[in-house]
Amino acid sequence: MGRYPIDPPVVLAPMAGITNVAFRQLCREYGAGLYVCEMITTVALVERNPKTRRMIAFAAGERPRSLQLYGVDPAITRKAVEIIVSEDLADHVDLNFGCPVPKVTRKGGGSALPWRRRLFAKIVRGAVEAAAPAGVPVTVKMRKGIDDDHLTYVDAGLIAQDAGVAAVALHGRTAAQRYSGTADWDAIADLKQRLDVPVLGNGDIWEADDALRMLDHTGADGVVVGRGCLGRPWLFADLAAAFRNDPTRVMPSLGQVAATMRRHAELLIQAFQSERDACTDFRKHVAWYLKGFPVGADLRRRLAMISSQIELDDLLAQLDPDEPFPAHTLGQPRGRTNSPGKVFLPEGWLASRDDDAVPEGAELPDSGG
Known part of the structure; x- marks a missing residue:
């Protein structure tokens, strides 16, 4: 990831209310990888919101320090990254273009934003340029698109690569799917074929063997693990073993x-x-x-x-x-498993892919989702 080796190629997905410094440290005690903090909003960082500043906490020895930013305004995003660099707040910045929740998409953010490809390009390019002097790698995390009729992942991946990102992570679901159904690993394979930068796959990694199957199916360079580790931080020990070709798996009493x-x-x-x-x-x-x-x-x-x-x-x-570990729970979904739903968007959002105007009131003042 830029100048940072990630071995094994495993990333803990940022999850609101979950991936605070304590949970990240607990997971790191089981296995190596890249552990991303909760989502930080750009405007809250720029305005030095006290709660947001407390959320930017890393354990001693936590390297690289990985921070995910959410923003809709290119200027504010650039300023936020400049603060991160000047104050040495993190070693890696991930940009959130995958969040499907209504309060985010109705403002044009998260998984809605790549539809406006010129606005998307401005945000990513500004972040990369602001991070470059300090050698801080910038990555993007995104979904396939808004829905099956409005897919964005190929264009967004190519735009992000052209802007100079260090890697692209793709969750194989649309915003309309939320966390329902199954992840489309074929889309991850498609993106991997089109990009030269590393591509990370996300979606339906419940067990370490799922990670191996995903990489075999997609050719991806690594995996992003979210809900699969909820209540199971030892999953990272399983993942480390799997990438060593060690069949050992943790089954705690x-x-x-x-x-x-x-x-x-x-x-x-x-x-x-x-x-x-x-x-x-x-x-x-x-x-x-x-x-x-x-x-x-x-x-x-x-x-x-x-x-x-x-x-x-x-x-x-x-x-x-x-009491032995309940083996029948292996491979079962954890955390949110909701139904597909309508994606709420700003008025006229789908009318033009080349409109780069920032929606009025788009920025979220509170970090963490």
């Missing part, structure tokens, strides 16, 4: 999962410097960690309502440490 949950909470407390805030953040992970294990509803509910580390320890002690 419930006692080992409990130890990982304890470690996750500990890292959150260190990061948040508030036990209550850390426990509140931890709650969302409980169901993912316990997926498939025979744990009673009452204990699950109480774990998902913890407010202190002592409370967590007491509840974890009630789990059966010898």
